Structures are given as C-alpha cells and as structure tokens.
Amino acid sequence: MAATAVGTEKKNYLTALKEAIAEEMARNPHMICMGEDIGALGGAFGVTDGLIAEYGRERVYDMPISEATIVGTACGLCLNGKTVMVEMQFIDFISCGFDQIVNMTATYHYRTAGDVSMPMVIRGPAGAYGGGALYHSQMNEAWFANSPGLKIVCPSTVYDAKGLMKAALRDPNPVIFYEIKDLYRRREIEEVLPEEDYIVPLGKARVAREGDAITIVSYGQNVYHCLKAAENLESEGYQAEVIDIRSIVPLDEETIIESLKKTNRLLVVNEAPMTCGFAGEILSRMTEKAFEYLDAPPMRITRMDTPVPWVKPLELYVLPSVEKITAGALKLIKY
Amino acid sequence: MATTTTDTDPAQAQGTDSPVSRPSDRLTHDDYRELLLQLYLARYFDVRLIKEKKRGRLRGTLYSSHNQEAILVGSLYGLEPMDWISPIHRDMPAFFLKDFKAGWENPDRMGMSIEEVCSQVWGKATSPGRARDNWSHIGSKAKRIIHSTSMLAGTIPAATGVTLADRLNGLNTIAMTFNGEGSTAQGVFHEAINFAAVEKLPVVTIIENNQWAYGTPTHYEYALEDFARRADGYGIPGFVADGQDVIDVYDKVMMAVEHARSGKGPSIVECKTFRAYGHGDHDDDRADRYRPEEEVVEGRKRDPLHVLKERMISMGILTQEEADKHPAENKGAGEVTDADFPPKVVEYLTKGVQFAIKAPLPDETEGAMWVFKED
Ligand SMILES: Cc1ncc(C[n+]2csc(CCOP(=O)(O)OP(=O)(O)O)c2C)c(N)n1
Numbered sequence: 175m176a177a178t179a180v181g182t183e184k185k186n187y188l189t190a191l192k193e194a195i196a197e198e199m200a201r202n203p204h205m206i207c208m209g210e211d212i213g214a215l216g217g218a219f220g221v222t223d224g225l226i227a228e229y230g231r232e233r234v235y236d237m238p239i240s241e242a243t244i245v246g247t248a249c250g251l252c253l254n255g256k257t258v259m260v261e262m263q264f265i266d267f268i269s270c271g272f273d274q275i276v277n278m279t280a281t282y283h284y285r286t287a288g289d290v291s292m293p294m295v296i297r298g299p300a301g302a303y304g305g306g307a308l309y310h311s312q313m314n315e316a317w318f319a320n321s322p323g324l325k326i327v328c329p330s331t332v333y334d335a336k337g338l339m340k341a342a343l344r345d346p347n348p349v350i351f352y353e354i355k356d357l358y359r360r361r362e363i364e365e366v367l368p369e370e371d372y373i374v375p376l377g378k379a380r381v382a383r384e385g386d387a388i389t390i391v392s393y394g395q396n397v398y399h400c401l402k403a404a405e406n407l408e409s410e411g412y413q414a415e416v417i418d419i420r421s422i423v424p425l426d427e428e429t430i431i432e433s434l435k436k437t438n439r440l441l442v443v444n445e446a447p448m449t450c451g452f453a454g455e456i457l458s459r460m461t462e463k464a465f466e467y468l469d470a471p472p473m474r475i476t477r478m479d480t481p482v483p484w485v486k487p488l489e490l491y492v493l494p495s496v497e498k499i500t501a502g503a504l505k506l507i508k509y
Numbered sequence: 510m511a512t513t514t515t516d517t518d519p520a521q522a523q524g525t526d527s528p529v530s531r532p533s534d535r536l537t538h539d540d541y542r543e544l545l546l547q548l549y550l551a552r553y554f555d556v557r558l559i560k561e562k563k564r565g566r567l568r569g570t571l572y573s574s575h576n577q578e579a580i581l582v583g584s585l586y587g588l589e590p591m592d593w594i595s596p597i598h599r600d601m602p603a604f605f606l607k608d609f610k611a612g613w614e615n616p617d618r619m620g621m622s623i624e625e626v627c628s629q630v631w632g633k634a635t636s637p638g639r640a641r642d643n644w645s646h647i648g649s650k651a652k653r654i655i656h657s658t659s660m661l662a663g664t665i666p667a668a669t670g671v672t673l674a675d676r677l678n679g680l681n682t683i684a685m686t687f688n689g690e691g692s693t694a695q696g697v698f699h700e701a702i703n704f705a706a707v708e709k710l711p712v713v714t715i716i717e718n719n720q721w722a723y724g725t726p727t728h729y730e731y732a733l734e735d736f737a738r739r740a741d742g743y744g745i746p747g748f749v750a751d752g753q754d755v756i757d758v759y760d761k762v763m764m765a766v767e768h769a770r771s772g773k774g775p776s777i778v779e780c781k782t783f784r785a786y787g788h789g790d791h792d793d794d795r796a797d798r799y800r801p802e803e804e805v806v807e808g809r810k811r812d813p814l815h816v817l818k819e820r821m822i823s824m825g826i827l828t829q830e831e832a833d834k835h836p837a838e839n840k841g842a843g844e845v846t847d848a849d850f851p852p853k854v855v856e857y858l859t860k861g862v863q864f865a866i867k868a869p870l871p872d873e874t875e876g877a878m879w880v881f882k883e884d
C-alpha cells in the first residue's frame with residue numbers, strides 16, 4: 175500500500191483496532207465512545223483499554239445494559255454533530271438494539287433527503303469456531319445488509335483491521351464493524367504496521383492469494399480456511415485465487431469479476447447460515463454480471479441453516495471447514 | 510397502590526423482638542437445617558466447579574454465585590412444585606435447588622437432578638438441552654424452568670406468558686425470575702413488568718443487586734438508592750431484602766409470593782449483596798483493575814453461611830461446636846477444601862460430577878437437528 179514508514183514491532187489484530195480507535199479519538203475532538211464496560215475495564219476484550227484514562231467520562235461512556243438506548247443515544251449525538259463509536263460487548267447483542275439501528279439510524283440520511291448523516295460505527299466481537307455457542311458466535315451481517323443505509327465491514331488481517339476501522343470512523347454513514355474475536359490475539363497473523371496514518375477504503379476487496387483455477391470469495395475467519403484449502407489444491411496442481419472482500423456493503427464487484435475472467439469458477443464461503451446469507455447475494459450478483467465468464471455453476475459453502483451449537487463436534491459439523499472448501503473447489507474445478 | 514418495604518434493619522429482620530408476624534415464623538428447626546445444607550451445597554457447587562475448571566476439565570465461563578447463595582436458596586425455598594422459575598448466568602444452583610424440599614434424590618421432584626446439571630456443565634448428551642447451548646442456557650418445560658438465552662432480561666416476557674397460560678388453564682402458579690441489577694436496564698424488563706402489572710400476573714422479579722454489572726458499578730447503571738423503588742413506577746410492591754441473610758430473603762420473597770398467589774399481581778424483591786469474584790472466571794484476575802480492594806473486603810464480610818449459623822446459634826438450633834465442624838464460611842474458593850463441607854453435600858455433587866464425566870458427547874450430526882419440529 176501507499177504507506178512507507180513501517181514500525182518494527184509485530185502487532186495483533188486487537189492492538190490494531192485499539193490503535194485505530196485511540197488515534198481517531200485524538201484526531202477528532204467530536205468523537206465519543208459508548209458501550210458496556212468500556213471504561214475502567216477497557217471492554218470485555220480490551221479494545222478500549224486506556225481510553226477513559228486519556229479522555230475521561232466526557233467522551234467515554236460506560237453505559238447501562240441497554241443496547242437500544244446506546245444506539246439511540248449515539249444517533250442523537252450524531253444528529254447533533256458528534257461521531258460515535260458504539261461497542262457491542264458481543265455482536266450477538268446487537269439484536270437488542272435492532273430497531274434503533276435499522277429504522278432510526280440507517281434511514282436518517284434517506285428520509286432527510288441528505289440533510290442528516292450518521293457518522294457512527296457499531297463494532298463488536300463476532301464469529302464462530304470458538305465454542306461460544308448460540309449467542310456468542312453470530313455473524314448476523316445479513317440482517318443489516320438487508321437494511322439499506324448501513325455499511326458493513328469485516329477485516330481478516332491486522333493491517334485491514336486498523337485501516338478499515340479508521341476509514342469507518344471517518345465515514346459519514348453508519349457502519350457495522352464485525353471484528354473476528356478468534357483473530358484478536360492470533361499469533362500467526364501478527365503484522366508490522368505502518369507508523370504513519372493510513373486507511374483501507376471501504377468497498378475495496380483484497381486478493382489474498384493469486385491463482386487461475388478457481389476464485390474463492392470470503393471474508394472474516396473463513397479467509398484463513400480458504401487459504402488452507404488453496405494449499406491443499408496447490409498440492410493437487412491447482413492454483414486458487416482467494417478474495418477477501420473486506421467490505422460487505424459496499425461490495426467490490428469489480429475485483430471478483432476481474433478474477434472470474436481468468437478462473438471461470440466461483441466458490442463463495444461464509445460462516446453465516448445459507449438462506450439469505452451474503453454468500454447468496456454474491457452468487458446472484460455474479461450470475462447476473464459475470465455469467466459469460468463462468469464455466470461451472472457457482473457454488474457456496476456456508477453454515478448449515480442452524481444456530482451455532484456449543485459443543486465442538488457439533489459446532490464444526492455445521493460450519494464451513496477446510497475439508498468442505500477443498501472438496502467443493504475440486505468439484506468446481508473438475509466440473 | 511405502591512408500597513416499598515425497605516426494612517433491612519437486621520434486628521427487625523430477626524423477627525424475634527418484632528410483634529409483626531413473618532413468613533419465616535412458620536419455618537421449623539428442620540427447615541433451618543435444610544436451608545443451611547442448601548447454602549453449603551450451593552457454595553460447594555461453585556467452588557468445586559472452579560476447581561474442575563482450573564484443572565482444564567470444563568469449557569465456557571463460570572459466573573460465580575459465591576456470597577450470593579442466600580438469594581437463590583431463600584427465594585426458591587417457599588415455592589410450590591408447579592411454580593415456574595427463570596434463572597440466569599449467575600444462578601446455576603437454581604436448576605437443582607428448585608423443589609429441593611421434595612427430596613434431594615427424588616426423581617419426581619420439579620427441579621433438575623444434579624446429574625442433569627453437571628451433564629450440562631460438562632457439555633454432555635445427558636444434559637437437558639443435549640449441550641446445544643452452554644452453562645445456564647438450559648431449562649425444562651416439564652419441570653417449569655424457563656430456558657434463558659444470553660440476552661439479559663430476555664426471559665421476563667416469557668415469565669409473563671407462562672403465568673398467563675396457567676391462569677387461562679385455571680392453575681394458580683407463580684413465576685419467579687432472577688435478574689442481575691445491571692440487566693434491569695433492558696427495555697423488555699420494563700415492558701414485561703408493566704404488562705404483568707396491568708394484567709395482575711403473578712410474576713415475582715428477584716433482583717440480585719451485587720453492586721456490579723461486569724466492570725460497571727451501580728451508579729452508572731441507575732440513579733436510585735433502593736432499586737426496589739422502581740416498583741412504584743409500575744404500581745406494584747417492591748421489597749428490599751438483605752441478600753446475605755437467607756431468612757430475610759425468604760421473608761421478603763414470601764411476601765411477594767403470597768401477594769402474587771392471592772391474585773394481586775407482580776412485585777419486585779431487591780436482594781442486596783456483593784459479587785465476590787470477577788464477573789466470570791475469565792475476569793477473576795483482572796477485576797481489581799476496576800474494583801477497589803477495600804470494597805471487595807467490605808462486600809464479603811457477611812458470608813451467608815456465617816449469617817445463618819449465627820441466627821441458628823442464637824435460636825438454639827445449632828451449637829457453636831456444630832457450627833465449627835464444617836467451616837466453609839469466610840473462605841475463598843482457593844482455600845476451602847472438601848472437609849469444610851458436610852459429607853452429604855460433597856457426596857451429592859460428586860455423584861453428579863462423576864456421572865457427567867462418564868456421560869457421552871452428543872453426536873456431531875445433532876448440530877443440524879431440531880431446527881424445526883418434523884412430524
Ligand atoms: C443484552 C445483553 N447485553 C450484554 C450482555 C453481556 N453481559 C453479560 S452479563 C453482563 C453483566 C450483567 O450484570 P448484572 O445484570 O448486574 O448481573 P451480574 O453479572 O452482576 O450477576 C453483561 C453486560 C448480555 N449478556 N446481554
């Protein structure tokens with residue numbers, strides 16, 4: 175990327191998010207943070223650690239356990255000129271604030287004919303594979319993708335975590351930000367980050383691996399499963415291209431179409447349930463816009479249409495895995 | 510008519526000098542001994558599971574009820590078998606303590622067996638929910654225990670609904686919900702109690718006010734001194750109980766229960782207590798970042814085991830020697846040993862633990878089952 179000066183210390187995904195929020199708080203005196211236990215505790219995972227010491231209760235609010243009021247208050251703050259970062263302790267609890275998000279906040283710009291924008295980021299730990307069970311494992315982005323007016327992002331790398339968070343906090347629209355909690359402290363993905371300010375623009379996908387045999391599109395933790403599957407495919411003599419879309423709304427269709435022009439095969443992998451999940455949206459858009467490049471029917475591998483069960487064997491059974499992705503990709507390649 | 514009873518004066522709560530009759534006046538010496546055993550059992554359940562977890566045998570989070578046991582034991586003691594309960598994360602012992610008076614080993618009692626509860630904690634197929642969700646997220650339609658989700662206060666409307674159904678079916682039951690003070694900020698908490706008040710539904714709302722909601726102290730959660738005063742806003746009674754004193758909890762809860770059972774509708778019982786450890790075991794080592802040490806020392810001064818033993822000694826139900834035989838009180842989870850508990854308590858739980866360890870895991874294919882009811 176454009177950044178030149180780099181630090182030397184490797185950082186994890188959580189630190190990247192923390193730095194992004196802290197730097198934006200310093201940069202934007204009108205930015206406020208709200209959430210449950212984000213003050214002295216520093217948030218359940220430590221993403222807001224240190225903010226209250228630096229900015230005090232004027233700008234960092236430990237809120238009562240009321241997601242609807244947290245989002246609704248943030249909406250009022252935005253209406254009156256502030257930028258708000260809202261933390262959901264787990265993204266699963268976002269449902270308790272649903273009405274304030276989809277009806278109050280998401281539509282504000284639309285119903286005021288562009289007069290009022292909502293610079294709000296609602297972020298929180300998300301994703302399965304960690305034994306979090308039904309209510310600490312969700313990827314519920316499809317609810318919001320189906321509610322016009324909300325941008326949705328989900329980084330899978332440390333660099334993107336920081337850059338996308340900064341871009342989201344500078345965006346004049348409400349953004350739902352899915353942080354993959356299983357990646358927060360994952361050692362293998364630690365990175366040295368640029369020392370200077372940078373953003374990763376919303377709506378731009380990343381080619382995580384180049385190849386010509388098949389295009390595998392994903393985001394979040396599944397990107398790593400896809401990369402592992404790509405190694406399996408390589409040992410069978412096929413080069414898979416893996417695209418990490420990073421932004422769900424807006425979606426970078428161009429990058430996927432360009433890839434399909436050379437691979438002619440599309441597999442979308444998503445840990446959310448299949449029906450009306452975002453994998454289905456990608457398949458339909460590509461069927462509409464890149465049909466002539468496809469040599470095989472596009473395929474998706476998603477969570478089964480079930481909640482995420484607790485016990486490990488059950489959890490893995492319903493979720494996409496490296497094996498399922500490899501098998502699906504081979505089927506498409508050999509179609 | 511709203512009345513808030515904020516009588517927490519220990520002398521009065523003793524009931525000895527007071528001319529006013531109290532529900533606890535009807536408790537026998539055997540009841541006191543049973544209550545003490547149940548307190549021991551709730552405490553032992555907690556410390557044993559902490560140990561099992563430290564040994565790496567358990568997954569998920571343990572939300573300790575250490576120091577808060579008198580609330581569970583005292584609230585559940587006066588319930589009828591057909592009453593409903595709705596426990597949350599800090600209330601694991603409630604699943605087996607329900608209808609415990611019917612006999613600890615009685616297979617027909619309207620509470621879960623210790624084998625079922627341990628199976629749930631160990632994530633085994635023998636758990637009532639076949640371990641599909643973790644820890645306190647279980648229930649039983651047959652035993653009238655409402656199944657919670659993680660979403661705090663989420664079951665209060667359901668408690669309203671089950672009592673409405675019972676009333677329609679001509680059954681005079683009540684539903685008792687357990688809630689941390691923090692979770693009362695949720696909209697559905699108010700919405701459901703409001704409806705219960707309108708319909709005079711027999712919903713007894715227990716607030717376990719342990720002064721903290723995770724890392725947030727009460728003064729950032731609500732602006733009242735006595736939380737029970739919220740009841741005024743719904744036009745229902747509110748009671749304040751000393752959550753360290755199982756007898757005071759029993760008294761206040763029974764007033765609420767009698768109010769509900771006689772058709773007068775819902776009420777709130779605030780039990781004042783203190784969270785002994787971190788929010789969950791994952792938080793034990795860092796809770797000192799947000800909680801001053803002095804507050805913790807102060808908050809743990811009145812161990813419910815100790816408070817009940819003192820009462821029983823003063824009433825001549827227990828000798829000092831008997832009280833000292835199993836000195837589990839005033840000891841941290843790390844300091845206490847099995848010898849500090851009555852053998853009956855240790856044996857009872859050990860049986861459950863051993864059962865759970867040997868029990869099978871659910872088959873992986875169960876992950877895709879039961880999304881819908883098939884005919
Ligand atoms: C709707 C919702 N928001 C947030 C959480 C995360 N959470 C779990 S327990 C808890 C604190 C609860 O405090 P309190 O109700 O006082 O109960 P305590 O843990 O003190 O017993 C929080 C914030 C949740 N489970 N549900």
Ligand SMILES: [Mg+2]
Pocket residue numbers: 689690691717718719720721722723
């Ligand atoms: Mg609390």
